[in-house]
Amino acid sequence: MKEQFPVLETVTYLDTAATAQKPLRVLQAQTAFALTRYANVHRGLYQLAEAATKTYEGTRQVAASFLGAEKKEIVFTKGTTEAMNLLAHTLPIKKGDRIITTVLDHHSTFVPFQQLAQRVKAEFIVLPLAKDGSLDMKAAQKEIKKGCAVLATTHLSNVTGEVLDVKQLAEWVHKQKGLIVIDGAQAAAHLKVNVKELGVDAYAFSGHKVYGPTGIGVLYIQEKLITTLPPYQFGGEMIDQVTIKKTTFANPPARFEAGTPPIIEAAGLMEALRFVAEHRDLIAKEEDLVEYAQKRLKALPVTIIGPENKTGCISFTLEKIHPHDVAQFLDEQGVAIRAGHHCTQPLHDSLGIPASNRISFGVYNDKEDIDVCIDALKKCVEVFDV
Amino acid sequence: MYKEHLMDHYKHPRHNKTLENPQAERYEKNPSCGDELTLQFTISDDDIIDVGFTGQGCAISIAAASMLLEELLGKSVDDVLAMTREDMLELIGVPLTTMRVKCGLLGLHTAKKALYQYKGKTLQGEW
The missing domain is CATH 3.40.640.10 (Type I PLP-dependent aspartate aminotransferase-like (Major domain))
Structure with a gap:
């Protein structure tokens, strides 16, 4: 699948909820x-x-x-x-x-x-x-x-x-x-x-x-x-x-x-x-990715937003580290995730936070992408040491 | 971006305190990311003799505020008002991506607003 998306050779892309990469x-x-x-x-x-x-x-x-x-x-x-x-x-x-x-x-x-x-x-x-x-x-x-x-x-x-x-x-x-x-x-x-x-x-x-x-x-x-x-x-x-x-x-x-x-x-x-x-089978597999990512995220000092049962994306905050710092740090590790209010300010207001981080999935993502992202998040926690 | 110098100012911000009787004080917020700063200045003969800040935000905004206050201590009010965004970005020392420039400039913006207010004027224009 990844060969249909040449840009994925250069970045671990976890922002499909914002926009999906285009297949050749x-x-x-x-x-x-x-x-x-x-x-x-x-x-x-x-x-x-x-x-x-x-x-x-x-x-x-x-x-x-x-x-x-x-x-x-x-x-x-x-x-x-x-x-x-x-x-x-x-x-x-x-x-x-x-x-x-x-x-x-x-x-x-x-x-x-x-x-x-x-x-x-x-x-x-x-x-x-x-x-x-x-x-x-x-x-x-x-x-x-x-x-x-x-x-x-x-x-x-x-x-x-x-x-x-x-x-x-x-x-x-x-x-x-x-x-x-x-x-x-x-x-x-x-x-x-x-x-x-x-x-x-x-x-x-x-x-x-x-x-x-x-x-x-x-x-x-x-x-x-x-x-x-x-x-x-x-x-x-x-x-x-x-x-x-x-x-x-x-x-x-x-x-x-x-x-x-x-x-x-x-x-x-x-x-x-x-x-x-044609790729309904791969899209169905995204559910496993969400579950896997959520499980791995929970081992970090995170607060996950919303109910347990999720499709397509997971939003979270990392304890004591501003979401913009998290996304910027991850970018420096080659991982593209989202930070901000994701065009839902009333929701973030109701949660009492100005912003959150979000990882979201597409047909081209696999477990390895999640592992790379989790490793980068771990490193972020270490560097910010809070 | 998260170089040692910047991280040091973030983890150990200088002048992170509240002053007793500040002559100038200002609270500002960066609505797009929620960074908040309150800056205070003790001023004598138009010289800044003590500085303090409190607030919360991302590493860039906190570290930049800390670096700025270190720089401002001992300067005259007019010196501070003459500072430009380029001066501030140079002070931060690492290149900021477009989205983060506002975080880096929040401290200077707040300081200028405080000191204009002290002089009985209003800061014109945006940061």
Whole structure:
């Protein structure tokens, strides 16, 4: 596997939750497309444009299959952040409605919906964690029961590694006639996602976290909802007819794809989604890595954040050593791990810490990477001698 | 980056104390990483005759504050106000990566704010 990722010869990369390294085959697919089939999509009548459109729309089909959805329910975005902004600007939320998020949420979900609440004077409710560091499902049920116009949260926490019971949340939300929209940025790389089984109204992920290119993401919006939403941005491609007096808009998904889309990136994304689908066995093995890493970490003076059961990442603090020092020291040992608040300041505030360290895993990681990381952490503890 | 000199200042920070009657005092925080420093100065005839700091943070911010105070003791207030970020980075002596420059400069930033305040002025601009 590592031969698909030449950069891994130079670094022990344990920051896949931030972005995944790109396999050669994805970059090759992208290059081959750009060199032989590239033109603008949905416009030209010539064969090259036809070929480009075929690839672009082919990716939409692959993305739909990836999520267990229909092609007409798939919108291409710049990434999860844009998807959440699109939803926060188009969902029918009005004054006095209850918008619910959780303290676990990444700023890309948290902030758009916080701002939506402020814009329309809706109530903004942030669900807390239970004592074990997992989402407090009792509080969730209670708050949703009081009314919920929309629940926006994550499928898989990018800090605690908790997989939320999205299916259960969706049931509760739908009982209140509300909508549930899910940030799948982490989950798409680690879990087999089926949006219909989960019962969610919208689900978003980013290309770059599933071994694909930056600048493209996938947003699923269930068919009934997508046809009712107004445009998010205006321009070419998203219109039906334009006159001096008025404009009518195209049907979804084109309605939400104003301007020239990320075409070359779409070609890369298609290959990336195939890559993920073909490596489900390796992705399943990441679970063993998480378990192994957690076991080895526990032998060090660490506090691990969140519940015991984790997928994809482990966040922790090393006793008395600032997370930035830990990450910097490890970098000097050739190990790339994350330090900071990982775009979850409300979560870190609730834990009473400014920052933490995080190691996260991808298909290319193995036990040896964990051993190298643990050795570096041990050395860090020695050098800082606290 | 974690050279012996820097680690020595981190593990054994100089002037890590609270002063009795400081003429200038200032608390500053680096919100992006949570580093916090309080700097105090005893000043006589515009000369800094005693210094102290308390706080918490990463090795860079603590070691830099310690090195800075060692340097400032005995200087005039105006000398300190004339110090630049380049002076501070030189004092630290090891090259800092972009993300860590703010940690290294927190001490000087706090000292300047304290001393401007002492002179009845406000520090203009960012660090």
